[in-house]
Every structure is written in C-alpha cells, then in structure tokens.
Amino acid sequence: MVLRDDRRAQFERWVEPLMSRAAAYAYSLLRNRADAEDAVQDALLKGYAGLDNYDEARPFQGWWFAVVRHCCLDLIRRRQIRRSFLRWLGRQPAAAPATSQAEELLRYLERLTPLQRQVLELRYFGDCSYRDMAETLGIPDGTVMSRLHAARQALAEIYRKEQT
Amino acid sequence: MNPVAPAELSALLDSELPSQRADEVRHVLRADPALASAFENLARLDAAWKAQAAGLAFRPRASLQHGLRHRCLRTGALLLGLGGLRLGLKLAPPAFEIVVALAVLALVVGWGVGYLIRTSEDDCWWLVRRAVRLGPSEAAAGP
Numbered sequence: 001m002v003l004r005d006d007r008r009a010q011f012e013r014w015v016e017p018l019m020s021r022a023a024a025y026a027y028s029l030l031r032n033r034a035d036a037e038d039a040v041q042d043a044l045l046k047g048y049a050g051l052d053n054y055d056e057a058r059p060f061q062g063w064w065f066a067v068v069r070h071c072c073l074d075l076i077r078r079r080q081i082r083r084s085f086l087r088w089l090g091r092q093p094a095a096a097p098a099t100s101q102a103e104e105l106l107r108y109l110e111r112l113t114p115l116q117r118q119v120l121e122l123r124y125f126g127d128c129s130y131r132d133m134a135e136t137l138g139i140p141d142g143t144v145m146s147r148l149h150a151a152r153q154a155l156a157e158i159y160r161k162e163q164t
Numbered sequence: 165m166n167p168v169a170p171a172e173l174s175a176l177l178d179s180e181l182p183s184q185r186a187d188e189v190r191h192v193l194r195a196d197p198a199l200a201s202a203f204e205n206l207a208r209l210d211a212a213w214k215a216q217a218a219g220l221a222f223r224p225r226a227s228l229q230h231g232l233r234h235r236c237l238r239t240g241a242l243l244l245g246l247g248g249l250r251l252g253l254k255l256a257p258p259a260f261e262i263v264v265a266l267a268v269l270a271l272v273v274g275w276g277v278g279y280l281i282r283t284s285e286d287d288c289w290w291l292v293r294r295a296v297r298l299g300p301s302e303a304a305a306g307p
Binding site for chain 1: 170171172173174175178180205206209210213214215216217218219220221222223224225226227228230231232235290291294
C-alpha cells in the first residue's frame, strides 16, 4: 500500500509540471479543448497504469507524451465514428474558425506532411527537447534534428506565401 | 572544422548542439554573412511561432485522483449491478427476467446512443434542434 502510494506520488510529481504543455499538445492534435482535456485525463490513467514499463534512464516527458499522443489518436478514431454518424444524419462538418494566432499556426501546420507536423507540434506546443521527441516518436535523435529543420523550412515557406 | 549542415542551424537555435560544436557553428556564422542572415531569419520566425503556440497552453481539468475515483465508482456500480441481477434472477418470479432484459437493453441502447452523440456542444445543439424540428413536422405529415 505504502509502495503504491509512493509510486502514485512520484508519478504525480513528474506529471504535474507537464500538464499545461500536454494539454496544448493534445489541443494541437484534436483542435478541441474538451477533447484535449479528456485525452490528458485518459493519459494520466494509462500512464499511471503503465508506469512499470517506464525506464527511468529515458526522458519522462518523451515517454508520457507518447502516452498522450496515443490517447489523442484513439480519441480521433472514436470521433471519426461519431462524425460519420452525424454526417449520416445530415450534419455538414463546419470548419473551425481561426480565433487566435495559435489557431492560425495550426492551420499552417495542417499544410505540412504528417512527419513534419509531428515534430513541430511536439516542439512548439509540447516544448519537447530533441531527446523527448525521439522518445515520443520512436526515432533517432539525428532524425529528429533533420526532420525538424526540414519542417521549419517548409513552414517558413508557407508563411512567406501567406504574407505576400 | 566541419562545414555546417543546415539542420545544425535548427539545433543551434534550440540549444541542442554539444557546446564545442555550437562554438564552431557560431564561428562559421560570424564569417559567413549569408548563412548568418539565414540563421537570423529562422530565429525570428521561430520566436514568432513559439509566441503563437504559447497562447494555446492551458491548465486542463484533469487529475489522477479524479480519474481513479471515477474508475473505482464505475467498477463498484458494475459489480453491484451484476450481484443484484444474479440475486434477483434467483429470487424473483419470471416476470422479473423480462424487466431485467428490458433494462439491460435500454442500458446498451442508451450507452450506444450516448457514445455516438457525445460530441461537441455545437453538434449536440444541432441534434436537439433536429429532434425538435423532426418531431412535430413528422407527426403532422403522418397518415
């Protein structure tokens, strides 16, 4: 019992400083605040349940963001079923309006390839280091570096086109 | 000194280069105005994107304690329901079985509909409006 309480306290200590970043990262994937909160809640439970699989030699943020990412992708799959049902009832999907500068950035990110988008979402919304990103995406650090640079170049190009 | 790879500019920007290599890259930047200009441009855009992304950070209404409590309650309710069902089937007359079967069916259908319509607030209101619109007009158009 004491061991389990210690483990839980340790998990909460690790997770606490990452909550806002995890929420922003989840929002960048889901584009909906309530869904982002649901995904983070789900990730807390799954992360705690799977804490035995976490190797302390590896960065915790990268590991937990992988859990958050998994929960978000799960939610996206479930949301697609719901959207199909609503479409079947005649509901036309409405495009989300760009209400803030962050939304504008998200709209530009949508025009990148999925691989480029992945690293930029983790970098800007999750504030992840290269090691964290490598851990979350399961790729080598060097790949993160080159992919991030290519993604920034592509995003800069989109910005230039939008500004002119 | 090794030439600077383009990706190293990003890594320098993110303070992810080993210190010795970072010094080498900075040295190259001082000697190459074109490369320095490209780096400054990237740094300017990066700062703007970081500022934009920061506007999205928020404290989520989520906690491990709340999640665990919710899961315990759900499991408890399920066990209690199953126990009650077993006891009821043993003790009650056959009519009870029909009531139980209908209750289980209502639960399953309710869960399924709830799963499908658990969506954004806008979509929920759209469903409500549609249900309200459909109800009277269908009744009026009926045989």
